[in-house]
Structures are given as C-alpha cells and as structure tokens.
Amino acid sequence: MNTHLRKYFRQEHLPHIWCPGCGNGIVTAAILRALDRLGWEKDRTVFVSGIGCSSRAPGYLDFNTLHTTHGRALVFATGVKVAHPNLNVVVITGDGDASAIGGNHLIHAARRNIDITTICFNNSIYGMTGGQYSPLSPTDSVASTAPFGNTDRSFDLCRLVEAAGASYVARGTTYHVTPLTKLIERGFEKRGFSFVEAITACPVYFGRRNKMRTPVEMLEWQKDAAVPITRAQKMDPEELAGKFVIGTFVDIDMPEYTESYERLLREHASDRGGG
Amino acid sequence: MSSSEVRAEDPVVVDRHLCKACGICIAFCPKSVLGADGDGIAIVERPDECIRCRMCEFRCPDFAIVVRSEEDE
Ligand SMILES: Cc1ncc(C[n+]2csc(CCOP(=O)(O)OP(=O)(O)O)c2C)c(N)n1
Ligand code: SF4
Ligand code: SF4
Ligand code: SF4
Numbered sequence: 102m103n104t105h106l107r108k109y110f111r112q113e114h115l116p117h118i119w120c121p122g123c124g125n126g127i128v129t130a131a132i133l134r135a136l137d138r139l140g141w142e143k144d145r146t147v148f149v150s151g152i153g154c155s156s157r158a159p160g161y162l163d164f165n166t167l168h169t170t171h172g173r174a175l176v177f178a179t180g181v182k183v184a185h186p187n188l189n190v191v192v193i194t195g196d197g198d199a200s201a202i203g204g205n206h207l208i209h210a211a212r213r214n215i216d217i218t219t220i221c222f223n224n225s226i227y228g229m230t231g232g233q234y235s236p237l238s239p240t241d242s243v244a245s246t247a248p249f250g251n252t253d254r255s256f257d258l259c260r261l262v263e264a265a266g267a268s269y270v271a272r273g274t275t276y277h278v279t280p281l282t283k284l285i286e287r288g289f290e291k292r293g294f295s296f297v298e299a300i301t302a303c304p305v306y307f308g309r310r311n312k313m314r315t316p317v318e319m320l321e322w323q324k325d326a327a328v329p330i331t332r333a334q335k336m337d338p339e340e341l342a343g344k345f346v347i348g349t350f351v352d353i354d355m356p357e358y359t360e361s362y363e364r365l366l367r368e369h370a371s372d373r374g375g376g
Numbered sequence: 377m378s379s380s381e382v383r384a385e386d387p388v389v390v391d392r393h394l395c396k397a398c399g400i401c402i403a404f405c406p407k408s409v410l411g412a413d414g415d416g417i418a419i420v421e422r423p424d425e426c427i428r429c430r431m432c433e434f435r436c437p438d439f440a441i442v443v444r445s446e447e448d449e
Pocket of ligand 2: 120224302
C-alpha cells in the first residue's frame with residue numbers, strides 16, 4: 102500500500118469486504134488523497150455514513166467514524182458539525198442511501214448550506230441488498246426488482262442539490278480518477294455544503310445484469326458515457342441521451358449554517374447571560 | 377526467478393495479499409507493463425516500459441499497487 106495513505110487505514114481490517122473490481126475502494130482512496138493534500142488531521146476529521154456497501158468505507162478508516170442508520174448519515178453529521186463547527190465532517194453515502202430513504206435529509210442539509218462534504222458513491226443500484234433499482238438507476242436498466250427494465254426516470258441528484266442551495270456541486274467517475282480527486286479536494290476546501298457524486302461500479306449486481314460482464318467493461322462505460330460539462334453545454338438533449346455530465350456545476354460562496362448560528366448566539370449572548 | 381516475485385528495482389509493486397484479480401490495472405496501463413499470473417493476480421511483466429503515470433495505483437480498488445517515485449530507489 103502507498104506509504105502516504107497507510108496511516109489513514111485501520112490496517113487490521115484489510116483486505117476489505119468489497120467484491121473484486123468494486124469501485125468503492127477507488128473512491129475511498131481518492132478521498133484519502135484529497136484530504137492528505139490538504140493536510141487534514143485524523144483527530145479533527147469525522148466520517149459519517151449510512152447503510153450500504155459504500156457506507157462501510159469509514160469502517161476501514163482510522164479517523165473518528167460514525168456508521169449510522171440507512172439514509173440518516175446527514176442527520177448525525179449535522180449534529181456533529183453544529184456541536185463542533187471546527188471539525189471536518191465528511192458524509193459517505195450510496196445512491197440509494199442519499200436519494201431514496203435519505204433524500205429529504207439531503208435536501209435540507211443543502212438548503213441550510215451546512216459545512217459538510219457529502220460524497221455519494223453512485224453505483225446505479227442497491228448493492229448491499231442484492232441489486233434492487235434505486236432512484237439513480239438509468240431508465241431501462243435491469244435490476245433484481247426490474248427484470249424487464251426500469252421504467253422510472255432517473256434522478257439527476259446534482260441538479261437536486263444545486264436547486265436546494267449547496268455551495269459546491271460536482272460529479273466525477275472512478276475512471277477519471279485524477280479529476281475526481283481534485284473535485285473532492287475542492288469540496289473539502291469549500292465552506293458550506295459540498296456534494297460530490299462519484300460514478301462508481303457495482304460489477305456484481307449492476308454490471309452483470311446490464312451487459313457489462315467485468316469491472317474493466319464498467320470502467321470503459323464510464324469513460325465513454327461521461328461528457329465534460331464544457332462539451333455538454335454545446336450538445337443537444339438528444340445527443341446527451343444515455344450519457345452523463347462530469348465536472349463542477351456549482352462553486353459559489355454563500356452564508357454557512359454554523360457560522361450564521363454562532364453569530365446569532367454571539368449577538369444574543371447578553372440576552373442569555375446572567376439570567 | 378519467477379515473475380511474481382517483487383524485484384527491488386521494479387517501479388511498480390503489487391501486494392499479492394490485497395490484490396483481488398479484478399484486471400483493472402492491467403487493462404488500463406498505457407504501456408502494457410502489467411499482466412496476470414494463473415490466478416489473475418497482477419504481476420509486473422515489462423517494468424522497463426513503465427512511465428510512472430500512477431494510473432494503476434489510483435484505479436486499484438484494493439489499495440494493492442504502489443508506484444515508487446524515482447527517489448525511492
Ligand atoms: C430502514 C432500512 N431500510 C432498508 C434497509 C435495507 N438496506 C440496506 S442497504 C440498502 C440500500 C443500499 O443501496 P445504496 O445506498 O445505493 O448503497 P450500496 O450498497 O449500493 O453502496 C437497503 C435498502 C435498511 N438497512 N434499513
Ligand atoms: S455488491 Fe456491488 S457495491 Fe457491494 S461490494 Fe459488491 S460490487 Fe461493491
Ligand atoms: S487493480 Fe488492484 S486488485 Fe485489480 S488486478 Fe490490479 S492490483 Fe489487483
Ligand atoms: S505507473 Fe502507469 S505505466 Fe507504470 S504500470 Fe502503472 S499504469 Fe502502467
């Protein structure tokens with residue numbers, strides 16, 4: 102293992118439980134490289150996750166870690182951040198965890214613009230429970246609960262988070278791992294709610310059912326289907342069918358929740374004092 | 377010497393204990409440096425071709441590959 106990254110792992114728990122070729126490890130390593138570049142200290146960093154294969158990532162990381170309940174990682178993370186605004190708080194969540202059961206929490210964390218970085222591992226499926234479709238499964242893709250193809254429209258979660266009011270929104274893939282690492286790093290740096298969707302592979306439950314037999318074919322798909330935002334802006338919706346856009350969608354400065362809250366407390370300190 | 381042994385001079389090192397034989401590093405190496413042994417575990421076949429781009433290390437899902445910097449040698 103890379104000597105720079107070794108110190109961030111709970112070595113005794115490796116090799117990890119993820120299947121051969123599962124992209125979760127690629128995203129996890131990108132997260133560690135990003136925080137290593139920023140010099141984040143382990144004791145000042147908290148990883149919070151929900152439930153799912155992806156949500157197991159914090160179990161391998163030698164930081165303050167909180168493995169919570171399905172869809173609720175942002176609720177616990179909000180509590181941590183409000184209690185200790187100086188900590189770096191990172192949420193790791195799956196596409197199902199973030200958009201289905203946890204969708205409401207995602208909207209309101211973005212609306213508050215609380216300084217949490219959320220990394221959504223989007224593998225297009227519920228991996229842990231055997232490949233049921235999620236709100237992010239592409240239309241027509243095959244899932245255990247959609248054996249003839251998924252009739253739902255697929256959610257563009259980045260647009261949801263942008264509309265809800267986040268300061269930073271971006272999407273990358275595990276194939277484009279160097280840009281993905283930079284997007285995560287920028288999300289970490291940003292004061293406010295940051296959301297990075299990482300397109301990643303579940304070769305076992307998504308790939309095999311959708312004509313991508315190997316992890317390598319899944320990365321080829323990411324390479325071919327990803328369109329950088331600058332190019333996408335010049336393309337028609339028809340040309341973009343079956344593709345997804347990668348890059349930075351939002352990077353703006355807006356009032357951050359814990360700062361606004363602290364200011365309120367300061368302003369009213371005399372009201373409370375001595376009482 | 378068997379090709380699966382770690383040679384001190386190799387620019388790329390695979391941890392056989394961590395590798396799960398997914399084939400990603402082999403497929404996407406721009407210089408075809410890597411191959412697989414009989415179990416699919418990645419091995420360094422053409423070390424002299426390596427340009428140390430580190431893509432194999434960055435894309436390995438199992439933290440099993442390290443590309444050494446030239447100063448390490
Ligand atoms: C309240 C509750 N409902 C349902 C489940 C079952 N469950 C566990 S993980 C999961 C979905 C996981 O999918 P995703 O969040 O996309 O993560 P992945 O496993 O694909 O990384 C579900 C439905 C649960 N654990 N708790
Ligand atoms: S089931 Fe899918 S998401 Fe879960 S570990 Fe295996 S490949 Fe990864
Ligand atoms: S990418 Fe990693 S796990 Fe996959 S074959 Fe290469 S070394 Fe092994
Ligand atoms: S560093 Fe680049 S050239 Fe060298 S083995 Fe890895 S992918 Fe191939």
